[in-house]
Amino acid sequence: MGVTGKSLWDVRDSSPIREMLEFNAGFAGSGAALSYQSDKRPRKKVAVLTCMDTRLTALLPAALGLKGGDVKMIKNAGGLILNPLDSTVRSLLIAVLELGVEEIMVIGHTDCGVQGMDERTVVSHMVERGISRRAVLDMKAQGLDFHQWFTGFENPQDSVRDSVKLLRNHPLMPEDVAIYGFVMDIGSGELKRAV
Numbered sequence: 001m002g003v004t005g006k007s008l009w010d011v012r013d014s015s016p017i018r019e020m021l022e023f024n025a026g027f028a029g030s031g032a033a034l035s036y037q038s039d040k041r042p043r044k045k046v047a048v049l050t051c052m053d054t055r056l057t058a059l060l061p062a063a064l065g066l067k068g069g070d071v072k073m074i075k076n077a078g079g080l081i082l083n084p085l086d087s088t089v090r091s092l093l094i095a096v097l098e099l100g101v102e103e104i105m106v107i108g109h110t111d112c113g114v115q116g117m118d119e120r121t122v123v124s125h126m127v128e129r130g131i132s133r134r135a136v137l138d139m140k141a142q143g144l145d146f147h148q149w150f151t152g153f154e155n156p157q158d159s160v161r162d163s164v165k166l167l168r169n170h171p172l173m174p175e176d177v178a179i180y181g182f183v184m185d186i187g188s189g190e191l192k193r194a195v
């Protein structure tokens, strides 16, 4: 039961993931998960799209008074929807069509890591990490828009407005879904309406 030698053998010796797996063995055996049980359909019928920022992991639910089971939480770098084919749209459509979501909040935040990001810098980091320029060119030829993927937004209000606009106008999004945009102050947790 729990972590065995087999599941640990290929995790790096110094990795914190080893500690997590060891912790998990105790957790799973303790029955503590019973107090976290809820339903796959979100109680508040709300989906939240936000940024993967580590500071939001605990701050955002605390600042909104959310508990497990309350909302569908969808995260990516920046909390953005880049285009109508973005995989985040898929998650939101499934939340709406299959899991009872009636309202969507897009929540950006101040001091976002995606703010001011530069495509050329990201590509130079790839090359430093052993990715060939050939691979970059091949992906571009296959249609990957490097500018869209790796160029950061100038301010979170505008990026939230763009994502909300894209969602509201998405041809597959039912019209009765209410979609709102906000920016959270990463220091105080205060939410301000962006759109």
Ligand SMILES: [Zn+2]
Residues within 6 Å of the ligand: 051, 052, 053, 077, 078, 079, 109, 111, 112, 113, 114
């Ligand atoms: Zn962010």
